[in-house]
Amino acid sequence: MSKSFVQLHNVNKSYWRDTLEIPVLHNINLDVPEGEFVALMGPSGSGKTTLLNLIAGIDRPSSGEVSVNGESVSRLSESALARWRSRNIGFVFQFYNLMPVLNAFENVELPLLLTKLNRRERRRQVETALSIVGLADRMKHYPNQLSGGQEQRVAIARAVVTDPRLILADEPTGDLDKQSAEEVMELLSRLNKEFNKTIIVVTHDPRAAEKAHIQRHLDKGELNHL
Amino acid sequence: MKVLKLVSKNATRHLLRTFLTILGLAIAVMAFAVIRTSIDAWYAGANASSPNRLVVTNNISLVFPLPLAYKEKIEQLDGVTGISWAQWFGGTYVDPKNFFAQFAIDGESYLALYPEYIIPAVQKETFLKERNAVIVGRALADRFGWSVGDPIRLIGTIYPGEWDFVIRGIYTGKEETTDEAQWFMRYEYLDERMKAETPGRAGQVGSFIVQIADPSKAAQMSATIDSIFVNSLAETKTQTEEAFQLSFVAMASSIVTGLRIVSFMVIGIILLVLANTMAMTARERVSEYAVMKTLGFRPIHILGLIFGESLVIAGIGGLLGILVTFPISNLLSIVIKDFFPVFKLEIITLAIGMIASITVGIVADIFPALKAVKTPIVEGLRIVD
Structure with missing residues (x-):
């Protein structure tokens, strides 16, 4: 068995509403080898997004440890965590979350502004990323000039433009029609196969989950094998 | 980006x-x-005032005059390098709405104390020769379209009657902050008519302007001047020109x-x-x-x-x-x-x-x-x- 790239060990997460504790995740243990394509499934409120947020380092566990590529994410400071995310994580949101004032090129370029790449190098990487998602001819288009599927593909280009080893997608097909959803999942599958990206997708769509090699099911905050 | x-x-x-x-x-x-x-x-x-000029007015109020005879006593003091005087005229030009500052001055001494009023030499000479001559500021001349040689009639309010003048000079300010909207007439012209019509008002001035050698002694000089006229019929109030100007601002504080x-x-x-x-x-x-x-x-x-x-x-x-x-x-x-x-x-x-x-x-x-x-x-x- 290959070495774990993403590892969660006895992870618990609760939220507090005033004095009321709301447990979300219970004693989660998960190992994802590098280059895997994992689908996290489960009904609404089962804790899928919370689990993905913990892996992405945009939320912290109440207890337990989350590590990615040997780095203990849960122990990093906020500032270090931000730098770590910019280098290691590509994140795809359900509602694309593109900047409406930036065109496709500029949206994809956004994460590269945090790097030391010069303008020409940034342009080359943005063009490559947009070519991978099949939108090289839509560079100057603004989000409101693109379809939902195209917007999500731009969001995927933004996620891969820094060449991260781990791509996390939170319901990437949740706001798309059937055909666009199929194209987006196919694209993620291609990134996994051709570029050896480790991909973890949260979805409640069984057809989308079929593209993944491993499917895990969350129910009431507990993780089960399907 | x-x-x-x-x-x-x-x-x-x-x-x-x-x-x-x-x-x-x-x-x-x-x-x-x-x-x-x-x-x-x-x-x-106040900003345009000179630190080496003091203004002497009646201690009761600015509207009360001082005897012109005070001049001799003040100018004899050590540290006084020049003295002049002025009297507010307050006439009306055509319409009472046409307000502007009018002063009857002793031409020679007054203009010597105010080098910031730039007047062509010829115009100044004529002004000093003719009793009914007037010098006005450039802004005032422009406001009413006056030129040198124009005859002007004012209706006196403080000094009743019709007063005829001839504009003999137009001054400009040395600095941007110099007031160019004033009217300067000859004090002798006013005083002679007062002697003839209301002798009790002759030989009176509104204020003396005293030039001192050392501005740092302004307070001391002011006290000295005022001490001379203590217990007289017209006690004085002497202050720096800046303080005098600020007293007008204080009225509208x-x-x-x-x-x-x-x-x-x-x-x-x-x-x-x-x-x-x-x-x-x-x-x-x-x-x-x-x-x-x-x-x-x-x-x-x-x-x-x-x-x-x-x-x-x-x-x-x-x-x-x-x-x-x-x-x-x-x-x-x-x-x-x-x-x-x-x-x-x-x-x-x-x-x-x-x-x-x-x-x-x-x-x-x-x-x-x-x-x-x-x-x-x-x-x-x-x-x-």
Whole structure:
């Protein structure tokens, strides 16, 4: 068995509403080898997004440890965590979350502004990323000039433009029609196969989950094998 | 970019809102600058005063005269290098609304004490020779279309009757702050007629202007002069020219204080306008900031975006306000020149207006920026536009 790239060990997460504790995740243990394509499934409120947020380092566990590529994410400071995310994580949101004032090129370029790449190098990487998602001819288009599927593909280009080893997608097909959803999942599958990206997708769509090699099911905050 | 590009794109996202905010800022900066210039206009006389000139008036009030005979006693004092006198005339030209300052002066000595009034030598010579000659300031001459040689009739109010004059000179100010809206007539002309018509009013002056050698001894000299006339029928009050001018400002101190309060209220209003806009902006973009933080942008970047946008708006508003202030203050200086001959827009006023605008741009953003930075990513992502 290959070495774990993403590892969660006895992870618990609760939220507090005033004095009321709301447990979300219970004693989660998960190992994802590098280059895997994992689908996290489960009904609404089962804790899928919370689990993905913990892996992405945009939320912290109440207890337990989350590590990615040997780095203990849960122990990093906020500032270090931000730098770590910019280098290691590509994140795809359900509602694309593109900047409406930036065109496709500029949206994809956004994460590269945090790097030391010069303008020409940034342009080359943005063009490559947009070519991978099949939108090289839509560079100057603004989000409101693109379809939902195209917007999500731009969001995927933004996620891969820094060449991260781990791509996390939170319901990437949740706001798309059937055909666009199929194209987006196919694209993620291609990134996994051709570029050896480790991909973890949260979805409640069984057809989308079929593209993944491993499917895990969350129910009431507990993780089960399907 | 690119940060600047993002800032400018964000600033123009809601064009109407941004335009109205900039307009509000511009109007506020303009109002602030005009109000401050108005306050400066009150102090123009004091600012243009000379430190080596003292003004001696009646201790009871300015409206009570002093005997001209005091001149000999004052000029004999050590440290006095020159003395002259003036009397307020207060005549009406055509219409009582045509107000302007009119002084009967001792030509030779008065003009020697006021080198800031620049008069061509020929005109000065004629003025000193002719009893009914008058010298007027360039602004006053322009106001009524007067030229050298024009006969002018004033109707006396303090000194009743018709008074005929001939304009023999037009002076200009040495400095920009020199009052060019005054009328100087010969004291002898006034005094001779008083001797003939109301002898009791002859030999009286409104004030003496005393030139001293050492300005640092002004207080001592003032006390010495006043001590000479203690227990006389007309006790004196001697003060520096600046203090004398400021006593006029003090008469309107509540107006000046009111103007100062209004100028600060204007700044407060700008603050509220911009704070409201930036709070709305930051609230609308909570999810965008959360996305940026997810991508790896740190709080410093988010702060840069928010403050950058605010500074762009405040900067443009401030600059626009300054540009608008020039024509408005020029127009205003024409409208109120009868009361404020020196209405000059100072660079420092514009600088304060601009600094105030920029400061407001920063202060208005403190709470929205802190909120944007402190909002957890997970919470920000829950908000869907």
